[in-house]
Amino acid sequence: MKVDKQLLNKYNVPVPRYTSYPPANHFxxxxxxSDFKHLLVKSNEEHPHNIAFYIHIPFCAxxxxxxxxxxxxMGRAEEIKNYIAALKKEISLIxxxxxxxxxxxxxxxxxxxxNAIKANYLKEINDILFEAFDVIDNAEIAIECNPAHLSYSYLDELFEAGFNRFSFGIQDFDECVLKDVNRKPSALPVGDLVRYVKTKNKGFAVNLDFIYGLPGQTAESFCKSIQQAIEIRPDRLVTFSYAHVPWFKEHQKILxxxxxxxxxxxxxxFLSAYDLLLKAGYVSIGLDHYALPEDELCLALNKHQLHRNFxxxxxxxxxxxVYAVGVSSISQLSGGYAQNTKSVKEYVRLINENxxxxxxxxxxxxEQKIIRTVINELMCNKFIDWNIVAENLRTNVASIKKLIAYxxxxxxxxxxDGFIDYTEQSIGITELGTMFIRNxxxxxxxALRTGNKRYSNSL
Structure with a gap:
């Protein structure tokens, strides 16, 4: 895919990432x-009816x-033990x-x-959830792993704990790039780790995650990493655009x-990696995800049945x-969002006080639920049928268009500019338009037209 540089300059402006609506900086x-407890009770009567849990483990080597x-x-063993005890208690409260x-x-x-903490802690948390609720067929039990701290024996413990999807944060295979950003490379060959997971159970799946826009990266070097990933053949692959927000994360100033x-x-x-992945048979999902054609995400995309969360x-x-537990975690309920304190010390203290x-x-x-639905449908499925959305929301097309200032x-x-095809009834986003989907x-x-919030650039 080719993109005119003038389009890049025209649309590379600060806009939200829209992983939630309203975005998190509107919290x-x-x-x-008390507001959160009200939302918890109310959520039982709202959709989706299923339950998703997010568990935040903040520790890093x-x-x-x-x-x-x-x-x-990473802190002392006692600090981790106390944090896990608080996590379990928060789960009980929720x-x-x-x-x-x-x-x-x-x-x-x-x-x-x-995966920086002992796997038995993760199993204990999963067991609490599995004992409290039934699980749908082929539920997704996922964990993000840094392969720099991953062994085959640890993976065996994760299998035993009930995990069936594993996201390995590679970021880049170039060790010079990793050194510049203070990240260690995988302790074991990534291809061997992926094969180990896949041979244990045909239902297990692996994601490989990458970041582009880091110091030392070029299109040529990044493509070498993506080509190496393609040869490993993960089920899904993600190329995240590095979001430089030093006003929010001061340590990013080092970069x-x-x-x-x-x-x-x-x-x-992005474009070089995109072309490589599509040529290798991967399907583009949303803005930055790719999946093999037989993956459930691809099958859902074909039916306009994709969704996303944080x-x-x-x-x-x-x-x-999404019912989220742990420090800084964000619950995403139909009626609102709630974020926990970002201080571990304060988190443990409050939990111990129930x-x-x-x-x-x-x-x-x-009104915001309607806007959220419109944004989600386009961000996820690259398509929206106004009549279907109106029917699902029990309203009419004219009301929706008025609300979103169509x-x-x-x-x-x-x-x-070649981004969309549209009629009065629908909008479809083109392959080129996917690059500018946030715009x-x-x-x-x-709200974006009247607000003064800060966001990273769209590209």
Missing amino acids: TDDFKE QICHYCGCNALK ISHINKDRKISQIHYGGGTP DAKGLPTADDKLDM QGYCTKRTTGQ IIPVEKGVLVSN DQSLLEQFKE IVASFDP
Whole structure:
């Protein structure tokens, strides 16, 4: 795929990533524990009916300079033990409000580095959830792993704990790039790790995650990493655009001194990797994910049945309202979002006082739910049928278009630039338009036109 540099300059502007709506920087500290408890109870009567859990493990052996997550360097064994005890207690506090006839469709461990701690802790947490709720067929039980701290014996323990999807954070196979961003390479050959997982059970799946836009990367060097990944043949592969937000994560300033690639360089990395992956038989999912044709994500995309949350893309079959536990974790419920405190010390203290440690959040109005649906359909499925959306939301097309400030002149501009095809009834995003999908959906966000929030650039 080729992209005109003028289009890059025209659309490379700050816009939200839209992993939630409203975006996380709209959360306020006026949102209290009582608000969250109300949302928990209300969620039992809302859709999706399934349950998804997110568990945040913040500990890392070392902090990568590009990291935008809430992570901290590994502490004493006692500190980790106390944190896991608090996690278990928070789960008990939350599930006491959830109806037991609901089923788990997804569990996701993120961080930090979830595999930095003993695997028996992870099994204990999973066992609590499996004992409390039934699980749908082929539920997704996923964990993010840093392969620098991964062994075959540890993987065996993860299998025993019930995990069936593994995301290996490779970021880049070039050890010079990894050294510049303070990340160690995989302790074992990545291809051997993937084969080990796949031979244990045909139902197990592996993702390989990469980041482009780091110091020292070029389109040529990044493509070498992607080609190496293609030869390993993971089920899914992700190429994340590095989000440089030093005003939010001060340690990212270290990368300024090392020199970051230009926007043009990043585009070349993305496009070169994109072409390689499609040529190798992978299917483009959303903005930055790729999957093999037989993968459930691809099958769902063909039927316009993709969804996503803070943890990434999933299918509407495995979609659930997300109940998040752990420091800084964000629950994504139909009626609103709630984020926990970012301090481990404060988190443990509040949990021990039987207080759910909500730091901030936001309630989602009925109008915002409609906007969220429009944005999600386009971000995930690259297509929207206004009549179907109106029917699902029990409203009418005219009301939806009025709410999102539907502007045909903007659509005409997107069409002229080759991003979309549209009629009065539907919008379809083209292959080129996928590159600018955040810009397209931002045109349907009335809050963006009047707000003053800061975001990373779209490309």
